Amino acid sequence: MSSLPVPQRARRTPASPIRKLAPLAQAAAAAGTKVYHLNIGQPDIKSPKEFFDGLQQFHESVIAYEPSQGSPSLCDAWSRYTNRTLKLNTKPEHFQITMGGSEALLFAFMACSDPGDEVLIFDPTYSNYIGFAAMSGITLIPVPTSIENEFALPSREEIERYITPKTRAILFCSPNNPTGTIYTHKEQQRLIDISKDRNLYLIADETYREFIYDGSEPFSIFHLDQACENIIVVDSMSKRFSLTGSRIGCLITCNEEILKTCLHFAQARLSCPTLEQYATAYMLDHISDDFVKAIQVEYRHRRDTLHHALSALPGVTSFKPHGAFYTLAKLPVENAEEFARFMLSEFSFAGATTFVAPGAGFYCTEGRGKDEVRIAYVLQAEDIEKAVELLGLGLEAFLKR
Amino acid sequence: MSSLPVPQRARRTPASPIRKLAPLAQAAAAAGTKVYHLNIGQPDIKSPKEFFDGLQQFHESVIAYEPSQGSPSLCDAWSRYTNRTLKLNTKPEHFQITMGGSEALLFAFMACSDPGDEVLIFDPTYSNYIGFAAMSGITLIPVPTSIENEFALPSREEIERYITPKTRAILFCSPNNPTGTIYTHKEQQRLIDISKDRNLYLIADETYREFIYDGSEPFSIFHLDQACENIIVVDSMSKRFSLTGSRIGCLITCNEEILKTCLHFAQARLSCPTLEQYATAYMLDHISDDFVKAIQVEYRHRRDTLHHALSALPGVTSFKPHGAFYTLAKLPVENAEEFARFMLSEFSFAGATTFVAPGAGFYCTEGRGKDEVRIAYVLQAEDIEKAVELLGLGLEAFLKR
Numbered sequence: 052m053s054s055l056p057v058p059q060r061a062r063r064t065p066a067s068p069i070r071k072l073a074p075l076a077q078a079a080a081a082a083g084t085k086v087y088h089l090n091i092g093q094p095d096i097k098s099p100k101e102f103f104d105g106l107q108q109f110h111e112s113v114i115a116y117e118p119s120q121g122s123p124s125l126c127d128a129w130s131r132y133t134n135r136t137l138k139l140n141t142k143p144e145h146f147q148i149t150m151g152g153s154e155a156l157l158f159a160f161m162a163c164s165d166p167g168d169e170v171l172i173f174d175p176t177y178s179n180y181i182g183f184a185a186m187s188g189i190t191l192i193p194v195p196t197s198i199e200n201e202f203a204l205p206s207r208e209e210i211e212r213y214i215t216p217k218t219r220a221i222l223f224c225s226p227n228n229p230t231g232t233i234y235t236h237k238e239q240q241r242l243i244d245i246s247k248d249r250n251l252y253l254i255a256d257e258t259y260r261e262f263i264y265d266g267s268e269p270f271s272i273f274h275l276d277q278a279c280e281n282i283i284v285v286d287s288m289s290k291r292f293s294l295t296g297s298r299i300g301c302l303i304t305c306n307e308e309i310l311k312t313c314l315h316f317a318q319a320r321l322s323c324p325t326l327e328q329y330a331t332a333y334m335l336d337h338i339s340d341d342f343v344k345a346i347q348v349e350y351r352h353r354r355d356t357l358h359h360a361l362s363a364l365p366g367v368t369s370f371k372p373h374g375a376f377y378t379l380a381k382l383p384v385e386n387a388e389e390f391a392r393f394m395l396s397e398f399s400f401a402g403a404t405t406f407v408a409p410g411a412g413f414y415c416t417e418g419r420g421k422d423e424v425r426i427a428y429v430l431q432a433e434d435i436e437k438a439v440e441l442l443g444l445g446l447e448a449f450l451k452r
Numbered sequence: 453m454s455s456l457p458v459p460q461r462a463r464r465t466p467a468s469p470i471r472k473l474a475p476l477a478q479a480a481a482a483a484g485t486k487v488y489h490l491n492i493g494q495p496d497i498k499s500p501k502e503f504f505d506g507l508q509q510f511h512e513s514v515i516a517y518e519p520s521q522g523s524p525s526l527c528d529a530w531s532r533y534t535n536r537t538l539k540l541n542t543k544p545e546h547f548q549i550t551m552g553g554s555e556a557l558l559f560a561f562m563a564c565s566d567p568g569d570e571v572l573i574f575d576p577t578y579s580n581y582i583g584f585a586a587m588s589g590i591t592l593i594p595v596p597t598s599i600e601n602e603f604a605l606p607s608r609e610e611i612e613r614y615i616t617p618k619t620r621a622i623l624f625c626s627p628n629n630p631t632g633t634i635y636t637h638k639e640q641q642r643l644i645d646i647s648k649d650r651n652l653y654l655i656a657d658e659t660y661r662e663f664i665y666d667g668s669e670p671f672s673i674f675h676l677d678q679a680c681e682n683i684i685v686v687d688s689m690s691k692r693f694s695l696t697g698s699r700i701g702c703l704i705t706c707n708e709e710i711l712k713t714c715l716h717f718a719q720a721r722l723s724c725p726t727l728e729q730y731a732t733a734y735m736l737d738h739i740s741d742d743f744v745k746a747i748q749v750e751y752r753h754r755r756d757t758l759h760h761a762l763s764a765l766p767g768v769t770s771f772k773p774h775g776a777f778y779t780l781a782k783l784p785v786e787n788a789e790e791f792a793r794f795m796l797s798e799f800s801f802a803g804a805t806t807f808v809a810p811g812a813g814f815y816c817t818e819g820r821g822k823d824e825v826r827i828a829y830v831l832q833a834e835d836i837e838k839a840v841e842l843l844g845l846g847l848e849a850f851l852k853r
Contacts (some may be wrong), residue, residue, distance in 0.1 A: 057567040067719035115698040153721035165459040166567030166589040182720025188567040296515040296726030317585025318468035320554035325697030
């Protein structure tokens with residue numbers, strides 16, 4: 052065996068709770084079991100025709116590098132789209148195009164911190180933040196939120212208790228992955244106030260901005276303060292336009308220092324994929340607002356279906372999420388990962404089972420979330436009903452073992 | 453002005469020496485000057501028909517995530533292609549698909565080191581390694597090589613002088629960017645021996661493996677030892693197939709610990725672009741070896757043209773590079789960056805000028821390379837001749853100021 056050293060960074064980067072049980076699901080599927088995937092935020096909505104149209108318009112004979120900031124046409128188109136749909140006044144030069152929202156988050160972490168620095172997050176949190184933090188050498192400090200008050204933001208005093216001299220930023224995601232919670236304008240203003248007063252960066256992950264179901268309008272933190280140099284917004288094409296595999300995201304800030312640093316990171320990795328930048332720019336200039344409206348109607352239906360079905364399961368605690376397409380549910384089990392494994396490797400009913408993501412992987416606090424699962428309602432309503440029914444039957448079987 | 457803290461990481465991430473003068477080139481072009489781009493490794497060769505054919509074969513209606521390791525069909529196809537063309541015996545499960553060679557390098561750095569650790573490189577070096585090191589919080593330790601002996605690798609004793617208790621890896625690139633030097637089998641064996649004896653990882657950047665012009669066969673470090681757990685190979689589609697904008701690269705190793713860590717990094721960023729993975733897998737299974745052979749013939753001609761033209765310039769020191777498509781040339785100026793800026797903003801002849809990359813940005817040692825420039829011979833031979841002629845005229849004008 053090799054005696055090569057294994058760095059702490061490797062130990063601190065967890066397997067994705069969303070993907071780590073995938074081999075069990077593959078085995079179940081290979082054995083002929085129909086697996087309902089509620090583990091991963093992979094929408095089944097068709098990608099926009101306008102994206103494919105854009106691809107067809109690409110006629111270059113060389114797939115060459117684009118500028119490191121992003122193709123000028125995409126920066127322009129994305130800024131225009133943002134301004135039109137959100138009634139904002141962003142500028143193309145404040146955009147850094149990235150490989151999905153993922154790279155924007157990694158750049159944001161790295162641009163505002165050194166190894167050893169701290170970033171506050173609200174716990175539970177999007178599990179991949181933990182990976183980006185490990186890669187950047189920074190420490191995530193979890194500020195607890197809880198299912199009992201639908202994961203609302205804590206008070207200013209409570210949040211400030213976690214700030215230390217090493218704190219460099221606060222990161223939040225609204226509508227939230229994994230909880231489905233939308234932070235109110237007042238809550239987001241609270242974060243701006245803290246950031247300004249304590250000289251911190253404020254990273255707003257707005258990937259799910261349009262996934263809102265109860266009458267409110269899509270909201271960006273830029274609506275509260277577009278000139279604030281503390282704010283870094285992360286955005287993505289992945290979910291809104293059902294283009295997860297296109298890997299097109301961006302970081303938006305008017306902070307020139309952050310833009311410069313991110314551009315240097317971007318120069319090191321040269322450029323984002325050319326074809327997708329081209330197709331996305333075309334799409335943003337041609338797509339109708341009906342695409343997003345139709346998605347909202349569809350997901351509201353799915354959300355209602357899920358909530359109704361989950362509420363009927365004995366011993367399961369959940370609430371009606373207002374945004375994104377996830378919810379966390381507390382199950383009447385001690386170890387939800389064990390249950391998720393059981394569902395994939397021991398249980399099936401009428402040739403089918405359900406894949407959910409263990410909740411503990413979404414918490415930065417050891418011991419929390421062990422009895423929870425994250426459910427992504429990215430399937431059609433009738434499939435969601437079946438999947439939750441299987442979940443109920445699985446729970447019965449699991450508890451009777 | 454904002455009083456937000458600027459981290460050391462930002463200060464340590466330099467602007468790309470290849471791209472930082474691009475705004476001057478854009479201004480020159482906007483003013484009507486024809487700019488010959490010898491600054492950047494963007495080949496003008498047409499991307500393979502088989503890549504576009506593969507794109508046309510993609511008929512999914514949702515651009516969905518692929519597995520984080522990479523699409524199974526691409527891992528299979530790349531391993532098959534590597535085994536066929538190099539007579540090796542790689543396995544698809546030893547491949548981690550990445551966003552260009554860039555991400556593979558970042559993953560390799562992060563997987564074998566913690567912030568504060570050291571990685572040896574040979575100076576001059578590919579400038580973007582400096583960015584990846586800053587992002588990872590590691591320190592590059594430059595082992596000097598020099599133009600006088602065509603940037604050959606130093607002796608074992610000389611290399612070992614730079615190893616400290618913090619050293620985790622040795623990184624090398626052959627054929628080399630920016631020097632064009634090919635390390636001999638004996639030199640590469642030396643690096644394996646050191647790595648094994650001193651318990652270090654050995655990262656081999658083989659992006660330019662097929663760009664060899666003097667009769668040798670494409671060579672991988674795996675030819676010396678395919679079972680060595682110290683070795684991490686970085687490979688890329690970008691240059692070999694003129695697909696720089698496709699952002700498809702990979703990392704290959706039989707070290708299970710490194711593969712696991714890289715998979716966790718990959719899970720955090722979810723997946724690589726779906727369309728390019730699909731098209732690349734198709735291309736690798738269908739492309740003829742003639743594509744690479746034709747490129748070799750074309751680049752040998754360009755190399756010879758460049759070398760001949762540079763040799764005729766008074767006061768310029770250069771040598772005939774054996775691989776990749778770069779060379780470093782020493783100019784009769786004190787400050788080659790000043791000269792490069794002069795070429796773009798003050799000089800033109802018959803409406804044209806030449807863009808070269810200042811050499812200092814390719815050195816990790818302060819003060820070295822100030823009188824050098826990197827030249828990428830990625831244009832057609834007649835354009836290279838014109839570009840070097842302009843360089844000569846520019847030098848005359850610059851020295852006469």
